[in-house]
Amino acid sequence: MRLVIALGGNAMTSGDGSARPEDQRTAIQGAMRSVADLVEAGHQIVLTHGNGPQVGNLLLKNEIAADVVPPVPLDWCVAQTQATIGRLVLDALDEELGRRGHPSRTAVIVTRTIVDRDDPGFLVPTKPIGRYATAEEAAAMQAHGQHWVEIPHKGWRRVVASPEPRRIPEVGTVRALLDDGFVVVCAGGGGIPTVRQGEAYVGIEAVIDKDLTAALLAEQVGADTLVIATDVDAAVVGFGTPHAEPLGAVGLAEIRRLASTGAFAAGSMGPKVEAVTRFAAHTGRTGVITSLPRIDDAVAGRTGTRVGPDPVPTGTVAT
Ligand SMILES: Nc1ncnc2c1ncn2[C@@H]1O[C@H](COP(=O)(O)OP(=O)(O)O)[C@@H](O)[C@H]1O
Numbered sequence: 001m002r003l004v005i006a007l008g009g010n011a012m013t014s015g016d017g018s019a020r021p022e023d024q025r026t027a028i029q030g031a032m033r034s035v036a037d038l039v040e041a042g043h044q045i046v047l048t049h050g051n052g053p054q055v056g057n058l059l060l061k062n063e064i065a066a067d068v069v070p071p072v073p074l075d076w077c078v079a080q081t082q083a084t085i086g087r088l089v090l091d092a093l094d095e096e097l098g099r100r101g102h103p104s105r106t107a108v109i110v111t112r113t114i115v116d117r118d119d120p121g122f123l124v125p126t127k128p129i130g131r132y133a134t135a136e137e138a139a140a141m142q143a144h145g146q147h148w149v150e151i152p153h154k155g156w157r158r159v160v161a162s163p164e165p166r167r168i169p170e171v172g173t174v175r176a177l178l179d180d181g182f183v184v185v186c187a188g189g190g191g192i193p194t195v196r197q198g199e200a201y202v203g204i205e206a207v208i209d210k211d212l213t214a215a216l217l218a219e220q221v222g223a224d225t226l227v228i229a230t231d232v233d234a235a236v237v238g239f240g241t242p243h244a245e246p247l248g249a250v251g252l253a254e255i256r257r258l259a260s261t262g263a264f265a266a267g268s269m270g271p272k273v274e275a276v277t278r279f280a281a282h283t284g285r286t287g288v289i290t291s292l293p294r295i296d297d298a299v300a301g302r303t304g305t306r307v308g309p310d311p312v313p314t315g316t317v318a319t
């Protein structure tokens, strides 16, 4: 099977979102054990990943050091996270496959994502990035013109513009590498936000939602399944309440109905549900939301929230 697997940025850090290098390495090593199982089973794999905590940290460092070294714009920071996270994935997958005596052919590529310059996402910042802060810290930053939102039970987080992903110019390269037997790591952090100006490719300051880019990528590479891997085993109805129910197999009509009731939070589970819904609607195939260590079980249909075209696919449970 051809699989696109999206690894969550928060799930690749620690619970506090601080993105310490050792936490990222450990989380990615854990995820690559599942990915290595899939490689050994003969699947063709495209990996993509989030960068919310990491890109927020880079942006903050740029701002703090602006008087000393020239700051770079946010799209440059996104490009930098593709390299650092891609490198950790490369190391971890090579090591894991090497331990198993399996050849590792992994390619990490820098990719852009084309967006519309007049996307409404530039008007209202919605994409949470960086560390969590207290209400007092957030208020101080808001006074400097930044946008911050409160994430229930976790604290305050900075938000930036997040336009819709429209096209991934490097998708032909991704397909060629896949056909040649490579595991491809691409579209990290949703891709480098880019607009076209005539023949020119021009970076634009934003962070694209990696789940929505993963759906586009999965569609464009002809994936059989889209896997959104995060830090929970499934999307939950009644999340955070005593009546919480993990969702298993669900059809398009039902998932859209649940989404319209606000069951899935904006900026976290909302875009994941939207991504698997788009993939299922556009391709007639299945998208699944699951946790990093359970990716192989989810691909086998044994766990996760599986969204497929109506009628509802059968034979799966959420956890
Ligand atoms: N309805 C829901 N079901 C499950 N998780 C939810 C729901 N609503 C919000 N969440 C939150 O979404 C988080 C996953 O989203 P996010 O942190 O953005 O993931 P990632 O960084 O891994 O892409 C979970 O840790 C959980 O706290």
Ligand SMILES: NC(=O)OP(=O)(O)O
Binding pocket: 007, 008, 009, 010, 049, 050, 051, 052, 053, 128, 189, 190, 207, 208, 209, 210, 211
């Ligand atoms: N770019 C992006 O969506 O990153 P996260 O998944 O880390 O939020």
